[in-house]
Amino acid sequence: xxxxxLLRQDKVTLSCEIFPPRxxxxxxxxxxxxxSIDKLxxxxxxxxxxxxxxxxxxxxxxxxxxxxxxxxxxxxxxxCCDSTRExxxxxxxxxxxxxxxxxxxxRGDKPEGFTEGGPYTYAVDLIxxxxxxxxxxxxxxxxxxxxxxxxxxxxDIDHLKEKVEAGCDFLTTQMFFDxxxxxxxxxxxxxxxxxxxxxxxxxxxxxxxxxxxSCELSGASMPAPFRAITDKxxxxxxxxxxxxxxxxxxxxxxxxxxGIRHIHIYTMNRPQVAGKIVENLSYILRGQSHGVG
Ligand code: FAD
Numbered sequence: 347x348x349x350x351x352l353l354r355q356d357k358v359t360l361s362c363e364i365f366p367p368r369x370x371x372x373x374x375x376x377x378x379x380x381x382s383i384d385k386l387x388x389x390x391x392x393x394x395x396x397x398x399x400x401x402x403x404x405x406x407x408x409x410x411x412x413x414x415x416x417x418x419x420x421x422x423x424x425x426c427c428d429s430t431r432e433x434x435x436x437x438x439x440x441x442x443x444x445x446x447x448x449x450x451x452x453r454g455d456k457p458e459g460f461t462e463g464g465p466y467t468y469a470v471d472l473i474x475x476x477x478x479x480x481x482x483x484x485x486x487x488x489x490x491x492x493x494x495x496x497x498x499x500x501x502d503i504d505h506l507k508e509k510v511e512a513g514c515d516f517l518t519t520q521m522f523f524d525x526x527x528x529x530x531x532x533x534x535x536x537x538x539x540x541x542x543x544x545x546x547x548x549x550x551x552x553x554x555x556x557x558x559x560s561c562e563l564s565g566a567s568m569p570a571p572f573r574a575i576t577d578k579x580x581x582x583x584x585x586x587x588x589x590x591x592x593x594x595x596x597x598x599x600x601x602x603x604x605g606i607r608h609i610h611i612y613t614m615n616r617p618q619v620a621g622k623i624v625e626n627l628s629y630i631l632r633g634q635s636h637g638v639g
Pocket of ligand 1: 393394395396423424425450451452453454455456467468469470486487488493494495496501502505508509518519520521547
């Protein structure tokens with residue numbers, strides 16, 4: 347099912363992100379992970395795309411498995427900054443051949459030694475290309491705290507609007523740990539005339555290594571209550587995992603209570619974590635149908 351149609355339904359939707367492992371011995375386990383996530387009753391599962399195309403075939407393989415075997419719809423990520431037009435055309439062909447209708451169109455992080463001058467400078471170039479090549483439902487990325495490379499939030503929103511005008515049907519956010527950051531971003535996006543659904547991406551933080559790396563990569567700031575949790579439990583893996591799940595659950599409860607209708611969880615291939623969050627939300631999800639997000 348096209349995600350834009352899913353998002354129009356009168357219900358709260360839940361989606362999860364997974365990544366295809368690089369190592370072959372781990373890759374085999376991804377299908378069990380997918381099955382476990384699907385059993386949670388999520389609405390769609392997104393599959394990341396490795397920088398430099400390192401896992402591009404694996405993205406299609408995992409996405410096809412979801413398309414053929416799962417109740418959930420599938421969203422395949424695709425990056426472009428180091429791709430040729432021919433490579434993108436081939437990837438779109440593979441996706442179409444496998445019945446995959448939804449693509450998260452991304453620029454990707456520039457790999458080391460990257461030289462500018464390819465056909466895709468920004469995600470908007472890819473979005474235009476995909477739009478011209480068939481009836482895919484297209485998503486884009488957005489950054490409530492501003493993208494790390496963009497000095498001005500206003501410019502970042504202007505670029506986001508360009509992506510929407512080029513054909514984005516919905517947007518998914520980078521992780522954030524303070525819901526007020528998201529509400530403020532929604533306000534700025536709406537004021538700029540961005541009207542497509544914006545899905546907040548929630549990352550349950552499960553260990554201290556992940557906290558540091560996630561904040562460095564995403565530029566996400568750590569609000570005081572979150573810092574207190576990581577300071578207190580960061581060295582105790584089980585306590586940190588429990589606290590991380592509780593914190594993510596609280597963020598989601600607050601979002602739904604404030605009328606947000608779509609939630610995306612960065613599951614980091616941990617279905618048991620997604621499972622605990624879904625369990626924490628069972629009555630909340632069951633009772634919700636109306637909202638504003
Ligand atoms: P863009 O939208 O192109 O923006 C990149 C920067 O360029 C921003 O600073 C923007 O303000 C600026 N910009 C845009 N247009 C213009 C313009 N016309 N002129 C000047 N500046 C401009 N990475 C992966 O490798 N694989 C994945 O699967 C993946 N999945 C992701 C999923 C989500 C939900 C998110 C939020 C990120 C994901 N990423 C992934 C990371 C993403 O690739 C990086 O954040 C990347 O640096 C930016 O990609 P983008 O599509 O947002 O780029």
